[in-house]
Amino acid sequence: MTDKHRDTPHWRRWLLKPAVLPLARAFVVLVCLSLVATDAWLIWKARSVQLRDAQIETSNLASALARQAADSLKKADTVLLDLVERLQVDGTAPAQLQRLNGLMRQHVFGQAELHGLFAYDRDGNWLVSSFGTIPEGANNADREYFSFHRAHPDDHGPHIGPPIRSRTNNQWIIPVSRRLEDAQGNFAGVALATISIDYLLQFYATFDIRDNGAINLVLNSGIVLVRSPSRESAIGSDISQGQIFSRLLPQSPAGTAMLPSLLDGVERLFSYRQVQGYPLVVVAALAKQDILADWRADTTRQLVVISLLAGLLLLLGFYLIRLIKQGQKTEAELLATRDALRAFNQRLEKQALEDELTQLGNRRRFIRALDDEFARASRYQRPLALVLFDVDYFKQYNDIYGHSAGDACLRAVATSIRGGQKRPADLAVRYGGEEFCLLLPETDAAGALQVAEQVRAAVEAQAIVHAGCPWLRLSLSAGVHVLTPQVGDGPEALVKGADQALYAAKAAGRDRVLLFDQDVEQLIG
Secondary structure: OOHHHHHOOHHHHHHOOOOHHHHHHHHHHHHHHHHHHHHHHHHHHHHHHHHHHHHHHHHHHHHHHHHHHHHHHHHHHHHHHHHHHHHHHHOOOHHHHHHHHHHHHHHHHHOOOEEEEEEEEOOOEEEEEOOOOOOOOOEOOOOHHHHHHHHOOOOOOOEEOOOEEOOOOOOEEEEEEEEEEOOOOOEEEEEEEEEEHHHHHHHHOOOOOOOOOEEEEEEOOOEEEEEEOOOHHHOOOEOOOOHHHHHHOOOOOEEEEEEEOOOOOOEEEEEEEEOOOOOEEEEEEEEHHHHOHHHHHHHHHHHHHHHHHHHHHHHHHHHHHHHHHHHHHHHHHHHHHHHHHHHHHHHHHHHHHEOOOOOOEOHHHHHHHHHHHHHHHHHHOOOEEEEEEEEOOHHHHHHHHOHHHHHHHHHHHHHHHHOOOOOOOOEEEEEEOOEEEEEEEOOOHHHHHHHHHHHHHHHHHHOOEOOOOOOOEOOEEEEEEEEOOOOOOOHHHHHHHHHHHHHHHHHOOOOOEEEOOHHHHHHHO
16 A cells, blocks of 8 residues: 555545545435425325314214204204194194194294294195294195105105295295194195204304315205305205215215315315214315415425525535535645655655665665664674675776776676675665675674675676776775674774774785684784
8 A cells, every 4th residue: 555545544535536526416415305305205294184184173073063953853853743743633723723833932932943833734724833923825835845745645754855935034944844644644734843044054154164165964865955154056956966975975874075066166175974864964074275275384384494405405515515626636736745745755865865876875874774783783682794895996997997987887886786685684885985885684704704705706707897907807805894792882893893804805915805803903903
């Protein structure tokens, strides 16, 4: 691994990768899309909850209204049963009818939903009315309920007819009637209770059905009896072709469905329920637009907020990506500058520790290495060898061949001396001028002498012509000193011994290798 990668922190190396920016962009977009998708899911979930709550609300409302309708009809029918029994048992004499009129008034007064009570003979003439005075010539033989009872002798239950206007006060009413019979079971007339549609409208108005909701009380045949909010055109209209009466009601007496209204086309959530014991259906409906009005308002606010948030995230994300990109560029420039400085420093260091001519270590490097190796040899008590070389008659070589040839000669000698570096720890150095040296850690005298002799022989083998030398070729003299450092010894002792051995070799005739020992020391001394 390069120094560049060793020195750069892991997270910074990751940021410098080319794929980081596309990944960062994708991440920012993914976060924004996730935010929008999550919000969309929550919005849709809130819509479902709103519709479900509305379904429960309309279903409960329909159930309550169906119970109220059943109770109202039960009260009216109970009064009718009492009226029928009195007419059929007590008869229709003036005294009985006068007493019955008072009773009828009490019933109407006690039950707010009752509009009136009436009785008619077999021909439709009025017998008695809770309103008291009977209009002259009044006859109801043309009413639907009268025709029904006259045509259905076997139907002794209550009959609920379509809505009509009262001939007494012109109000809209719902007729609830029963058949009257004589002792032989023949048709004797009709007993009638009328329920006020205004009362039902006032009661239905107490329920909150929003702006476009509706409550309907409808006959099983699909004829509308009451619609709230009040719309007179809807009273008596036929909605039997709608899906509630044509499809849903035959399958279940209660249910809920989102449907368009047959009356006004508004899409509503309809909950219907059959009134128990009577041929009536209560339909409670909330308009879809009303149900979702709060949801739409919340959704609008939420979309505005989430859009702003997603926009800010995108801006911030891409701004950070831009900063990362600028940081990458700056980092790359800094790393390039650092690498350039490092290479320059390495070159400077190399120049400071390397001889420019021979490419061997220089004297400074030699001193540094000598101190380190001498300390190591002293610590572990291992031998340290130093070989000093000197080119014989080099001054004469320069004088004869010139300085350029002299430089070439030194480079050739340096090549041979570099060949003496057998191990990584060995160091070949140009000591100065025509002097060279080899520092050989953990090398005994025999090994050092062998290396020195190999170098001398290598120079001899080059056969460099030297007219100023007695043997007419270039040669080397070498001094070897091997020292196992003891207490009080210093690096200079090693150098001094090798220098003395080199001096002795030159004194002995040159072109040779001598080991520093007592004989050499006595010779120098």
